[in-house]
Amino acid sequence: MxxxxxxxxxxxxxxxLTAARRLVEAGRTxxxxxxxxxxxxxxxxxxxxDGQVVEAxxxxxxxxxxxxxxxxxxxxxxxxPAHTVGDTVYVHGSRSRRFRGDIPPDRLALPDIAxxxxxxxxASGEVDVAAPWEHPDAGRLDAQSLATWxxxxxxxxxxxxxxxxxLGSAFGAAASEASALYGLAYVAGAGDEIHPGSLDRMIGxxxxxxxxxVVGGSQVIxxxxxxxxxxxxxxxxxxxxxxxxxxxxxxxxxxGSFDGEEVIVTAPPHLAAEIEWSPSLPAHQDALFRRMAFxxxxxCEAIYERPFWxxxxxxxxxxxxxxxxxxxxxxxxxxxxxxxxxxxxxxxGAGWRKWAxxxxxxxxxxxxxxxxxxxxxxxxxxxxxxxxxxTAERWTRGGPTAVLGPGVLTTLGQWRDRPLGRVHWAxxxxxxxxxxxxxxxxxxxEAAARAVIAHSGGHP
Amino acid sequence: MxxxxxxxxxxxxxxxLTAARRLVEAGRTxxxxxxxxxxxxxxxxxxxxDGQVVEAxxxxxxxxxxxxxxxxxxxxxxxxPAHTVGDTVYVHGSRSRRFRGDIPPDRLALPDIAxxxxxxxxASGEVDVAAPWEHPDAGRLDAQSLATWxxxxxxxxxxxxxxxxxLGSAFGAAASEASALYGLAYVAGAGDEIHPGSLDRMIGxxxxxxxxxVVGGSQVIxxxxxxxxxxxxxxxxxxxxxxxxxxxxxxxxxxGSFDGEEVIVTAPPHLAAEIEWSPSLPAHQDALFRRMAFxxxxxCEAIYERPFWxxxxxxxxxxxxxxxxxxxxxxxxxxxxxxxxxxxxxxxGAGWRKWAxxxxxxxxxxxxxxxxxxxxxxxxxxxxxxxxxxTAERWTRGGPTAVLGPGVLTTLGQWRDRPLGRVHWAxxxxxxxxxxxxxxxxxxxEAAARAVIAHSGGHP
Numbered sequence: 009m010x011x012x013x014x015x016x017x018x019x020x021x022x023x024x025l026t027a028a029r030r031l032v033e034a035g036r037t038x039x040x041x042x043x044x045x046x047x048x049x050x051x052x053x054x055x056x057x058d059g060q061v062v063e064a065x066x067x068x069x070x071x072x073x074x075x076x077x078x079x080x081x082x083x084x085x086x087x088x089p090a091h092t093v094g095d096t097v098y099v100h101g102s103r104s105r106r107f108r109g110d111i112p113p114d115r116l117a118l119p120d121i122a123x124x125x126x127x128x129x130x131a132s133g134e135v136d137v138a139a140p141w142e143h144p145d146a147g148r149l150d151a152q153s154l155a156t157w158x159x160x161x162x163x164x165x166x167x168x169x170x171x172x173x174x175l176g177s178a179f180g181a182a183a184s185e186a187s188a189l190y191g192l193a194y195v196a197g198a199g200d201e202i203h204p205g206s207l208d209r210m211i212g213x214x215x216x217x218x219x220x221x222v223v224g225g226s227q228v229i230x231x232x233x234x235x236x237x238x239x240x241x242x243x244x245x246x247x248x249x250x251x252x253x254x255x256x257x258x259x260x261x262x263x264g265s266f267d268g269e270e271v272i273v274t275a276p277p278h279l280a281a282e283i284e285w286s287p288s289l290p291a292h293q294d295a296l297f298r299r300m301a302f303x304x305x306x307x308c309e310a311i312y313e314r315p316f317w318x319x320x321x322x323x324x325x326x327x328x329x330x331x332x333x334x335x336x337x338x339x340x341x342x343x344x345x346x347x348x349x350x351x352x353x354x355x356x357g358a359g360w361r362k363w364a365x366x367x368x369x370x371x372x373x374x375x376x377x378x379x380x381x382x383x384x385x386x387x388x389x390x391x392x393x394x395x396x397x398x399t400a401e402r403w404t405r406g407g408p409t410a411v412l413g414p415g416v417l418t419t420l421g422q423w424r425d426r427p428l429g430r431v432h433w434a435x436x437x438x439x440x441x442x443x444x445x446x447x448x449x450x451x452x453x454e455a456a457a458r459a460v461i462a463h464s465g466g467h468p
Numbered sequence: 469m470x471x472x473x474x475x476x477x478x479x480x481x482x483x484x485l486t487a488a489r490r491l492v493e494a495g496r497t498x499x500x501x502x503x504x505x506x507x508x509x510x511x512x513x514x515x516x517x518d519g520q521v522v523e524a525x526x527x528x529x530x531x532x533x534x535x536x537x538x539x540x541x542x543x544x545x546x547x548x549p550a551h552t553v554g555d556t557v558y559v560h561g562s563r564s565r566r567f568r569g570d571i572p573p574d575r576l577a578l579p580d581i582a583x584x585x586x587x588x589x590x591a592s593g594e595v596d597v598a599a600p601w602e603h604p605d606a607g608r609l610d611a612q613s614l615a616t617w618x619x620x621x622x623x624x625x626x627x628x629x630x631x632x633x634x635l636g637s638a639f640g641a642a643a644s645e646a647s648a649l650y651g652l653a654y655v656a657g658a659g660d661e662i663h664p665g666s667l668d669r670m671i672g673x674x675x676x677x678x679x680x681x682v683v684g685g686s687q688v689i690x691x692x693x694x695x696x697x698x699x700x701x702x703x704x705x706x707x708x709x710x711x712x713x714x715x716x717x718x719x720x721x722x723x724g725s726f727d728g729e730e731v732i733v734t735a736p737p738h739l740a741a742e743i744e745w746s747p748s749l750p751a752h753q754d755a756l757f758r759r760m761a762f763x764x765x766x767x768c769e770a771i772y773e774r775p776f777w778x779x780x781x782x783x784x785x786x787x788x789x790x791x792x793x794x795x796x797x798x799x800x801x802x803x804x805x806x807x808x809x810x811x812x813x814x815x816x817g818a819g820w821r822k823w824a825x826x827x828x829x830x831x832x833x834x835x836x837x838x839x840x841x842x843x844x845x846x847x848x849x850x851x852x853x854x855x856x857x858x859t860a861e862r863w864t865r866g867g868p869t870a871v872l873g874p875g876v877l878t879t880l881g882q883w884r885d886r887p888l889g890r891v892h893w894a895x896x897x898x899x900x901x902x903x904x905x906x907x908x909x910x911x912x913x914e915a916a917a918r919a920v921i922a923h924s925g926g927h928p
Contacts, residue, residue, distance in 0.1 A: 151615040151644035153874040184611035184875035278758060282742045291764075291860035292825050298738060298761040298865065304751075361879035365752050400751035405758065413873030414613040415644035419821035 012267040013037040013240075015460055016259045018247050019274035021049020022446055023434040025233040026079060026453030027272050027460075028240065034461055039266050040237060041259060043246035043403045047234040049274075050404055050436070051446065053225035054394060056311065060343045061225035062350050064307055064396035066408065066446050067341075069226075070219035072200040072209065073447035075454065076229070080222065083232040087220040091315075091340040092213050094323040097382040100330055104381050110212050112170065112327050120167020124158055128207050132195040137205070137440040140193040141418045149189035150418040157188035170329050174211050176336040176357035180303020180398075181411040185357075190412040197443045205441070213325070213339075217445065223344055226446065246403070247275070249284040250431070257430050269464055272456045274435040274449075276302060276404060277424075290428065296420035299413065300437060302406020304360040304399045308335070308353045308375040311392035315342045315349030317383035324351055326382035334363040334371060335378035351379050351387065364397060371395075409444025410437045427463070432456045472727040473497040473700075475920055476719045478707050479734035481509020482906055483894040485693040486539060486913030487732050487920075488700065494921055499726050500697060501719060503706035503863045507694040509734075510864055510896070511906065513685035514854060516771065520803045521685035522810050524767055524856035526868065526906050527801075529686075530679035532660040532669065533907035535914065536689070540682065543692040547680040551775075551800040552673050554783040557842040560790055564841050570672050572630060572787050580627020584618055588667050592655040597665070597900040600653040601878045609649035610878040617648035630789050634671045636796040636817035640763020640858075641871040645817075650872040657903045665901070673785070677905065683804055686906065706863070707735070709744040710891070717890050729924055732916045734895040734909075736762060736864060737884075750888070756880040759873065760897060762866020764820040764859045768795070768813045768835040771852035775802045775809030777843035784811055786842035794823040794831060795838035811839050811847065824857060831855075869904025870897045887923070892916045 015031050017024045020042035028038040046052075052065040069076055069087060080087065095106035098113055107113040111121060135143055143149065149157070154175075158168045172183045179186065179194075186194075198217065199205035209216045222228065234241050245263035250271060257271040273280050277297035281289065288294070317324050317340070324340025335353035342350050353375055355363055363371050372393055379387035398407030412421075425438050434456035439448030475491050477484045480502035488498040506512075512525040529536055529547060540547065555566035558573055567573040571581060595603055603609060609617070614635075618628045632643045639646065639654075646654075658677065659665035669676045682688065694701050705723035710731060717731040733740050737757035741749065748754070777784050777800070784800025795813035802810050813835055815823055823831050832853055839847035858867030872881075885898050894916035899908030 151613060151642070153612055153616070155611040155874070156613070156616045182611070182875050182879075185873065288860065288862065290825065291857060292821065294865060295761070295764050295859055298758075301755070301758040301761075304755050358879055361752065365750065397751060399755055400748065402748065405754060413645065413875075414615070415642050415873075419642075419818055 011039060011264070013039045014269050014464070016041065016257060016266050016268035016271045017274065018259065018271065019049065019435065020047040020230065020234060020241055020243070021274060021435070022051065022076070022230055022449035023436065023453040024272065024274040025230050025237065026450050027274070027434055027457045028237055029233050030454055030457035031460065032237065034457070038237070038240050039268070040241040041245040041247055041261050041266065042241065042243050045243050047241065047243070048227040048230040050398065050407060051226040051230060052396065053227040056348065057392070060345065062309065062341055062343060063225050063227070064309070064394070065226070065398070067221055067226045068218040069222065069446065070209070070217040071215060072203050073217070073442055073445065074200065075450040076447040079450050080229055083229060085229055085232065086223045088223055088344045090213055090218055090221050091342060092323055094318060094321045096323050096325040096327065099326060099328045099333065099381045101332070106322070110208065112329070114166060114170065114329070116164065117166030117170050120162045120164055121170060124162065124167050124171050125207055127161065128192070128195055132192040133204055135189070135192045135196040137193055137197045140189055141421055143189065146189055146418050149192065150187050151414055152188050153414055154183040154186040154188045154191035157191070158183055173327065173329050173336050176354070176359065178210060179411055180305030180356040180360070180407050182357045185413055186411050187414040187417055190417050193417070194443060197441050200441050218339070247283055249286065251286045252429055252431050254429070270430045270432060270460045272432045272434050272460060274453070276435060277410060277437055278302065279403065279405065290423070292420060293423045293426065293428070296416065296423045299416045299420065300410035302404065302409060303356065303411050304364070305354065305356040305407035306360060306364065306395055306397040306399065308355055308372070308395045309341060309393070310351050310376060310379060310387065310390035312349040312386070312390050314347045315340060316386055317349070320384070322383055324383060328378065331358055333378040333381070334359050334374045338379060338382060348391070351383065353378060360399065364399065368395070427459065432459050471499060471724070473499045474729050474924070476501065476717060476726050476728035476731045477734065478719065478731065479509065479895065480507040480690065480694060480701055480703070481734060481895070482511065482536070482690055482909035483896065483913040484732065484734040485690050485697065486910050487734070487894055487917045488697055489693050490914055490917035491920065492697065494917070498697070498700050499728070500701040501705040501707055501721050501726065502701065502703050505703050507701065507703070508687040508690040510858065510867060511686040511690060512856065513687040516808065517852070520805065522769065522801055522803060523685050523687070524769070524854070525686070525858070527681055527686045528678040529682065529906065530669070530677040531675060532663050533677070533902055533905065534660065535910040536907040539910050540689055543689060545689055545692065546683045548683055548804045550673055550678055550681050551802060552783055554778060554781045556783050556785040556787065559786060559788045559793065559841045561792070570668065572789070574626060574630065574789070576624065577626030577630050580622045580624055581630060584622065584627050584631055585667055587621065588652070588655055592652040593664055595649070595652045595656040597653055597657045600649055601881055603649065606649055606878050609652065610647050611874055612648050613874055614643040614646040614648045614651035617651070618643055633787065633789050633796050636814070636819065638670060639871055640765035640816040640820070640867050640869070642817045645873055646871050647874040647877055650877050653877070654903060657901045660901050678799070707743055709746065711746045712889055712891050714889070730890045730892065730920045732892045732894050732920060734913070736895060737870060737897055738762065739863065739865065750883070752880060753883045753886065753888070756876065756883045759876045759880065760870035762864065762869060763816065763871050764824070765814065765816040765867035766820060766824065766855055766857035766859065768815055768832070768855045769801060769853070770811050770836060770839060770847065770850035772809040772846070772850050774807050775800060776846055777809070780844070782843055784843065788838065791818055793838040793841070794819050794834045798839060798842060808851070811843065813838060820859065824859065828855070887919065892919050
């Protein structure tokens with residue numbers, strides 16, 4: 009038994025739900041198929057004992073992310089500023105130092121940070137986000153790791169190590185894993201068609217991608233869209249097979265088969281490659297998708313009766329250099345009501361590799377020790393604690409996004425968004441701007457909906 | 469309905485069949501489950517019109533590959549020397565030059581080749597194949613691409629480019645895609661416990677890994693083992709799910725469910741990660757397997773009435789520098805009877821990226837043009853032609869083996885062979901020596917059988 013709609017959408021995250029919403033607005037019928045028993049993809053609200061929520065997944069929004077902000081506004085979802093009042097703490101070796109702004113007070117590393125930031129700004133400005141492989145020096149930039157590129161011309165190892173830490177949270181991977189060209193394209197994408205991308209905007213809080221949070225938790229955006237789509241969203245329906253013909257598509261899930269004129273696939277590329285395709289995906293597109301494994305990232309959050317660090321003039325933010333701690337960066341994640349107090353730490357990249365295999369109790373203890381380095385020993389006695397390891401999540405398998413190693417972008421990158429007859433691609437990894445972010449997901453969903461409407465214009 | 473055996477083996481390639489064979493010898497019952505409708509994995513005989521065979525997959529064996537050679541001898545399978553009589557041809561730009569030996573006559577590149585070979589020999593000699601991450605400089609070596617490492621200290625780009633060509637066939641990937649540490653470990657593994665690995669042995673014909681071929685085609689080794697195993701081998705049974713408990717395992721395929729005390733999984737790691745595991749694979753093992761995407765490689769073979777190039781004093785071997793041709797290296801692949809004449813070219817790495825998406829006719833024409841650069845215009849008029857694109861093969865998805873990018877080996881490498889309760893790993897990627905080769909596959913199968921026997925010693 010099979011159900012027929014105009015467009016089948018695989019995945020009920022921001023990309024899939026946005027695509028479905030735009031298609032319904034255009035008068036099309038849709039069916040959104042979601043493997044999980046919930047919507048939201050890499051956004052996930054964690055409900056606290058008192059019913060308030062805090063995010064266990066993607067959560068921050070900021071300037072130039074007008075697509076996700078516009079969608080939120082459309083849905084009546086509001087935002088509030090992330091907490092930035094007070095000093096941030098820089099942790100290096102046995103020392104913890106307070107500072108203000110985004111640049112840690114490391115006198116030895118400062119010249120390198122300045123140099124690296126300038127080089128990144130200049131070099132990323134030369135990259136066309138829609139076609140990084142067209143860069144005149146693309147071959148050379150893609151043949152080296154971002155770590156190699158950062159080290160070249162650096163004065164010492166300090167600045168490189170620190171930038172690596174900052175990227176650890178943004179990427180879930182060390183700079184060694186990314187191609188330099190991919191890293192530059194990623195930075196170039198931290199903006200929009202008018203505002204060129206920048207590292208500052210990518211890693212910054214005030215004025216940057218961590219500036220604001222979503223009232224009710226970021227998952228609420230997907231939940232509102234799903235409510236409006238109603239019965240068109242089917243949960244618990246992992247897609248096992250997609251048959252695509254000149255006349256239409258058939259998508260087979262654990263919860264039945266669905267026929268459509270077109271299909272938009274928003275699963276992470278490395279999971280899209282696991283679907284049984286008939287006919288097969290082109291070998292080059294499959295080869296690319298398999299090389300888009302996600303970074304390794306978990307979020308660890310501790311709950312306190314109140315955000316006590318604010319009373320000490322601390323923002324709750326911390327930057328950890330050198331890899332001695334599981335946490336590479338941390339934020340005040342207190343709900344807009346002001347209590348309970350919540351600290352959130354990213355355990356990403358090399359930190360994840362080291363700490364994820366350890367027993368939960370040991371890891372949790374080390375995370376609290378990391379927090380204590382920033383806000384003092386009171387961090388050791390939370391009233392609650394939870395973790396979300398996105399790498400262990402069956403239908404994501406990593407976080408926050410894909411990391412392309414050297415040699416991939418120039419040889420296979422152009423296949424990323426290429427439609428395959430009636431098969432269209434969306435998802436945060438299919439966006440030129442804010443690739444890997446909520447805004448990129450929304451952008452990609454809107455673009456896929458437009459492509460389907462254009463492509464199916466001629467259908468009966 | 470389910471069948472119970474001592475050990476379920478996933479995959480009927482060399483690793484799986486060898487494991488099953490050794491287990492049966494030890495008195496165990498086995499069931500080998502193969503997704504394809506044939507055995508042999510990455511070995512595949514192509515039958516010529518006259519009934520002779522030539523290989524479309526892995527084919528060469530050489531010194532120190534005593535595990536596959538020993539197995540062949542056990543099965544009554546013999547080998548014969550690859551054709552090496554005559555000159556090899558070096559193709560660069562518009563020039564084709566004849567030479568003897570393994571080092572092309574490129575005067576400008578020669579100093580770099582010598583330098584790179586010496587550096588590779590020295591540096592790979594310092595790598596422990598069983599634990600490359602223990603190298604004192606492992607972090608630095610793993611943070612850079614092999615291309616970066618080769619370029620460092622090189623005099624010009626020529627030598628690097630040429631070594632890249634040689635690796636293109638061995639790896640199916642450019643040196644830009646591999647971590648330097650992984651590349652060094654790969655070279656260090658081109659030997660055995662007594663003979664240290666070397667680049668010469670890896671890329672060489674006489675005295676190297678391309679020294680001999682298998683009479684009847686390399687797939688015959690697997691076919692003989694499968695014959696002896698009889699009904700214990702089930703074809704057309706892709707494994708979809710593996711449940712592993714303290715008391716045993718259940719393996720679910722499209723052809724039924726199979727219970728066992730233990731399971732040996734020999735699927736390529738990146739495909740093993742696609743199986744539905746219950747409980748899940750540890751996130752770190754999954755993260756590693758997903759980062760073990762295979763190189764991109766196809767074999768293109770042209771058939772002629774006789775090996776006419778031999779009459780011109782040519783070996784039929786060619787080395788192509790610079791990437792202007794689809795073929796990066798070619799060999800005389802004539803059957804031991806001496807006719808028909810067959811030329812085989814590898815289209816790998818960057819060449820595959822460029823040429824695989826093109827129409828078959830255009831690609832075939834360019835391959836024959838490549839052959840003509842080596843043996844003259846007679847190459848343009850074959851009596852037959854066939855290609856095998858291993859990247860398009862559903863149950864391999866690349867070739868010849870996994871290529872680890874920077875940052876993976878040091879942070880996740882130790883999880884490669886780690887058993888998971890009653891789950892054991894084998895396959896060419898699970899061997900320290902001749903990783904990715906037929907010998908590595910046989911080694912891994914033997915090791916897995918020993919591990920199962922040791923592990924299950926205490927079972928009732």
